[in-house]
Amino acid sequence: MGGDRHRLAADGAIHVVAGVLSDARGRILLARRTAGRDLAGAWEFPGGKVEPGETPLQALDRELHEELGIRIDRAEPLIAVPQAYPDKRIVLDVYRVGSFTGKAQGLEKQALAWAPPDKLATYPMPPADRPVVAALTQASLCLVTPEPEPGADPDVFLRQIDAALAAGVTRVQLRVRSLDAASLRALAIAVKQRCDRQGAQMLINGEMALALELNCGLHLPAAQLRTLTARPLPAGQPVAASCHDAEELRLAQALDLDFAVVGPVAKTATHPEQSPLGWRAFSGLREGASLPLYAIGGLGPADLATARRHGAQGIAAIRGLWPAQPPRAAARRR
Numbered sequence: 001m002g003g004d005r006h007r008l009a010a011d012g013a014i015h016v017v018a019g020v021l022s023d024a025r026g027r028i029l030l031a032r033r034t035a036g037r038d039l040a041g042a043w044e045f046p047g048g049k050v051e052p053g054e055t056p057l058q059a060l061d062r063e064l065h066e067e068l069g070i071r072i073d074r075a076e077p078l079i080a081v082p083q084a085y086p087d088k089r090i091v092l093d094v095y096r097v098g099s100f101t102g103k104a105q106g107l108e109k110q111a112l113a114w115a116p117p118d119k120l121a122t123y124p125m126p127p128a129d130r131p132v133v134a135a136l137t138q139a140s141l142c143l144v145t146p147e148p149e150p151g152a153d154p155d156v157f158l159r160q161i162d163a164a165l166a167a168g169v170t171r172v173q174l175r176v177r178s179l180d181a182a183s184l185r186a187l188a189i190a191v192k193q194r195c196d197r198q199g200a201q202m203l204i205n206g207e208m209a210l211a212l213e214l215n216c217g218l219h220l221p222a223a224q225l226r227t228l229t230a231r232p233l234p235a236g237q238p239v240a241a242s243c244h245d246a247e248e249l250r251l252a253q254a255l256d257l258d259f260a261v262v263g264p265v266a267k268t269a270t271h272p273e274q275s276p277l278g279w280r281a282f283s284g285l286r287e288g289a290s291l292p293l294y295a296i297g298g299l300g301p302a303d304l305a306t307a308r309r310h311g312a313q314g315i316a317a318i319r320g321l322w323p324a325q326p327p328r329a330a331a332r333r334r
């Protein structure tokens with residue numbers, strides 16, 4: 001609710017707040033937009049437009065009180081998604097409501113549903129909500145592996161993978177161009193085993209045949225993305241792409257890819273020749289797409305909150321997520 005008065009963000013976008021409410025079983029509350037409003041029939045996170053003079057949390061508390069009859073005790077920022085619709089631009093500013101008082105009811109005749117997180121993606125939702133669902137259900141840290149040192153013992157590389165997984169990485173893009181086919185295949189099998197063991201997801205960069213053989217994901221460099229006319233793997237296997245501009249993002253979305261990695265956001269040691277996008281341009285790209293994005297380029301786990309504020313579901317990094325020192329082999333530890 002909220003009538004016609006609403007607050008515009010500094011760049012002219014409509015500021016919308018929405019809440020993620022969970023029940024004791026971890027299910028998440030969705031509300032169905034009623035007939036006669038924009039995006040009628042779509043499922044959404046309850047909320048609405050911020051009014052002049054309100055803070056985002058005051059607006060969220062008011063909206064959830066009007067729409068559901070509850071009051072917020074505690075809420076934390078989850079992700080803010082800039083999104084361009086045909087008739088307007090919004091920023092969907094989503095909060096995880098840690099605790100609330102009252103029992104949620106559909107006070108505006110809207111249907112409500114408590115959805116298990118793994119079922120969220122099956123509800124038809126507005127485009128701005130897709131990155132929100134990704135932020136709730138997918139990896140926030142995506143490691144892109146550095147090239148193995150020439151001639152180095154592959155075990156050192158694998159121990160570093162283990163350390164990165166132990167530190168919280170749950171998605172790994174194996175990006176290796178310097179090895180011959182047999183060594184790459186052996187390394188990919190070993191990395192996949194480690195990811196499987198830790199419940200992490202592996203995508204291999206550029207190697208479609210290996211992705212099929214190992215039943216893992218595929219990450220497309222932008223040049224390879226541009227050669228495709230259809231999604232290269234079945235729906236169960238994730239496919240992602242590196243994108244640098246709106247056209248590559250459109251293509252990734254048209255091919256129904258699962259996510260894109262966009263950057264470089266900041267200056268990065270591994271690609272010093274590329275000039276950085278900056279967060280403002282990242283948000284501009286975010287606004288025109290609805291697939292989940294990872295921000296990459298000079299970032300680390302400490303940048304996750306900033307990335308989420310600009311609509312990234314997570315950060316991807318080589319150096320930022322790679323253990324600085326190869327951990328010693330277990331056998332040599334005393």
Ligand SMILES: Nc1nc2c([nH]c(=O)n2[C@@H]2O[C@H](COP(=O)(O)OP(=O)(O)OP(=O)(O)O)[C@@H](O)[C@H]2O)c(=O)[nH]1
Nearest residue numbers: 001002003016018039044045046047048049126128129
């Ligand atoms: N509440 C909410 N709005 C969303 C979501 N996703 C999304 O694109 N929107 C868009 O954000 C805009 C504001 O939402 P709203 O219609 O709930 O605003 P409101 O409660 O103040 O009601 P109003 O229709 O009386 O102005 C709509 O254009 C809506 O389509 C979402 O998950 N939750």
Ligand SMILES: [Mg+2]
Nearest residue numbers: 001046047048
């Ligand atoms: Mg509303």
